[in-house]
Amino acid sequence: MSAMILVVEDEPAIRELVVLNLQQAGHRPVVADSAEQALALIRETLPDMILLDWMLPGMSGVELARRLKADGRTRGVPIIMLTARGDEQDKITGLETGADDYITKPFSPREMNARIKAVLRRRAPQMAGDVVEVTGLRLDPATHRVTGNDRPIELGPTEFRLLHFLMAHPERVYSRAQLLDQVWGNHVFVEDRTVDVHIRRLRCALEATGHDGLVQTVRGSGYRLSVHPNS
Amino acid sequence: MSAMILVVEDEPAIRELVVLNLQQAGHRPVVADSAEQALALIRETLPDMILLDWMLPGMSGVELARRLKADGRTRGVPIIMLTARGDEQDKITGLETGADDYITKPFSPREMNARIKAVLRRRAPQMAGDVVEVTGLRLDPATHRVTGNDRPIELGPTEFRLLHFLMAHPERVYSRAQLLDQVWGNHVFVEDRTVDVHIRRLRCALEATGHDGLVQTVRGSGYRLSVHPNS
DNA sequence: GCCAATATGACAGTTTGATGACAAAAAATC
DNA sequence: GATTTTTTGTCATCAAACTGTCATATTGGC
Incomplete structure (x- = not known):
């Protein structure tokens, strides 16, 4: 149930709220405000999951996801994309680049937790907290x-x-x-x-x-x- | 299911409408027209739920929600955000994440009651005020x-x-x-x-x-x- | 039987939680 | 407003549990 989750999001307000929510769900959030910083953090320790904002200054979320999926060490880490709206094109592009799921803003904490759990259950069952x-x-x-x-x-x-x-x-x-x-x-x-x-x-x-x-x-x-x- | 529900809304018309609705549903509404007043009321007695307008004069609803979620005493109180559909999408985006649910105006009494009921049913047990x-x-x-x-x-x-x-x-x-x-x-x-x-x-x-x-x-x-x- | 891989028992160092004491901070009292 | 009283956070210390490693025994494959 306790997973280390990297949150890559440039807007402080949203970032904090996501972090708060993750903590409440019993996870250990780690934050990065850019793709570059995220890469640096990942180099140190591999998170159990990444919540990735679609739109980032500098390297975009899509590009970051692509890189992670190209690297053998990080390929297995599940990625959930945060997209601004339920744009079909975004969805397709996101899933093509290897994202495991995507959440469209605005989202309720409940939805976020449900999706996180679903992805964890698929990729790392022992993290899901199920009996x-x-x-x-x-x-x-x-x-x-x-x-x-x-x-x-x-x-x-x-x-x-x-x-x-x-x-x-x-x-x-x-x-x-x-x-x-x-x-x-x-x-x-x-x-x-x-x-x-x-x-x-x-x-x-x-x-x-x-x-x-x-x-x-x-x-x-x-x-x-x-x-x-x-x- | 009778719950004490704090309504934080600056516009009198909407406030009254909501209050009427709540009473009809058997709840006990308490009103505040600003975040500051809401904080004062909450300091006295903890409500079972908060209906919170996200646009408020002075401290915004979002800010209030964050404060409440940051305080151990109040963090378990469910919050439902009231948002205006016509507002700028990007401002609304993600801000509701501090809340347990959100309702977009204009809303039907039926929808409001349904959401309140749903949230109350799954609210944090220790905040129920039950022995x-x-x-x-x-x-x-x-x-x-x-x-x-x-x-x-x-x-x-x-x-x-x-x-x-x-x-x-x-x-x-x-x-x-x-x-x-x-x-x-x-x-x-x-x-x-x-x-x-x-x-x-x-x-x-x-x-x-x-x-x-x-x-x-x-x-x-x-x-x-x-x-x-x-x- | 021989070799390699695994099981087992023992051991010492390390980590973790329990506990008692203490001073700062907050609240209550005068 | 000053003074008790209560509450709170931190620390040092102790006991217990846990961990990793090794030496040795056992097992399984050929």
């Missing part, structure tokens, strides 16, 4: 609780995030490096093998309700959360 | 009283707001930053750690009636009010 459940194992990000067959399970912060990520992307194998990027953050320097240890701790905690079998090892590749028996 | 109760712990916003198993509990202002917010949003985890935004108001500059201290004071006060267990720590995430045992 995830797999065969009796249930994780609720909002209350930060995990239960197995309705019995509470205690997890440390890292194990919680790890399980959350795996449950949000079931049936798919992730390498240790990928897990480090997704769960730890893509800037930290930790040993690959550390993942093993946390996987073990997670399995340990899940053992109490017999859900430890869900976390499977894929030899030579990484780990996976799957409902299907392993071998 | 909140959790397992014998009871907080009455109207009388500003807290009791545990019918025994009075003394709380400082901050602890009261903190408890109120938590009780209005039970089971959900809030980070220190979120609590500072929601309870203190997001303009203040206070240390994150200060939240810890107030949580402790709150627990201290609740200890007398054995309700201190409700306020739970979620390591690495924040705090939560929950009826479920922690460990």
Whole structure:
């Protein structure tokens, strides 16, 4: 539910209101008043999503979106365009350049939040804040609780995030490096093998309700959360 | 559904029309003809909702909305903006984002009532003015009283707001930053750690009636009010 | 059996939250 | 207007939980 969202908007009034709204929704807004500044910020840390004003002084929002989509590092970051009016042409151009959605001003906070959540759910499910459940194992990000067959399970912060990520992307194998990027953050320097240890701790905690079998090892590749028996 | 609704509108004709409508719908309208007067009224008693003309002499409606949203005490009060359709598009653009909804003039009574009802239905629970109760712990916003198993509990202002917010949003985890935004108001500059201290004071006060267990720590995430045992 | 990959247990450093004390600020009282 | 009293934010310190790494055991593939 808590995503780092970059807001690129040159008009201070609108920018502040958007920021306020994002905070209220539990996100962490970061602001830039120009495409250039946005690029600088993105170079430092990759946001989870970008809210991008269509019209910007200097490099336009469209141009910025195009650049981001051209760069492999930033291609995956969802972009929502803020456009002045529901101009069909803008819409087409915007979606062509790779925007994931667009919002036409004036917009209600409710609409904005709904669209943000929808895009997050599509691109980064573990950020959407939805309850995830797999065969009796249930994780609720909002209350930060995990239960197995309705019995509470205690997890440390890292194990919680790890399980959350795996449950949000079931049936798919992730390498240790990928897990480090997704769960730890893509800037930290930790040993690959550390993942093993946390996987073990997670399995340990899940053992109490017999859900430890869900976390499977894929030899030579990484780990996976799957409902299907392993071998 | 009877709510106290503050109408901020400088033009007498429209004001009266709106007031009449509200009365007919069973609400209790209170009027102000300027943002300044509105602030004065709000200082006395918190309305359940605000209908706000965006064009006002002196402080504009937009500015008022921003102030209200910046103050922890008033930020939960739903705001519906009244905007004139004929006004310059670009001025209106995005300005309503501080509001929960907006109505463009001229509007039908039917539309107004529908929107009011919708907003009231989903308004922030702690602003409803309703008594909140959790397992014998009871907080009455109207009388500003807290009791545990019918025994009075003394709380400082901050602890009261903190408890109120938590009780209005039970089971959900809030980070220190979120609590500072929601309870203190997001303009203040206070240390994150200060939240810890107030949580402790709150627990201290609740200890007398054995309700201190409700306020739970979620390591690495924040705090939560929950009826479920922690460990 | 041999090799490589993974599991496991232990450990020390680090982070995080709880707690008590304190002074500034605000409110209430005289 | 001065003086208590209450409230508030910050800090230093302590205990507990968590984390990353390593050494060693175990497993699976050939």
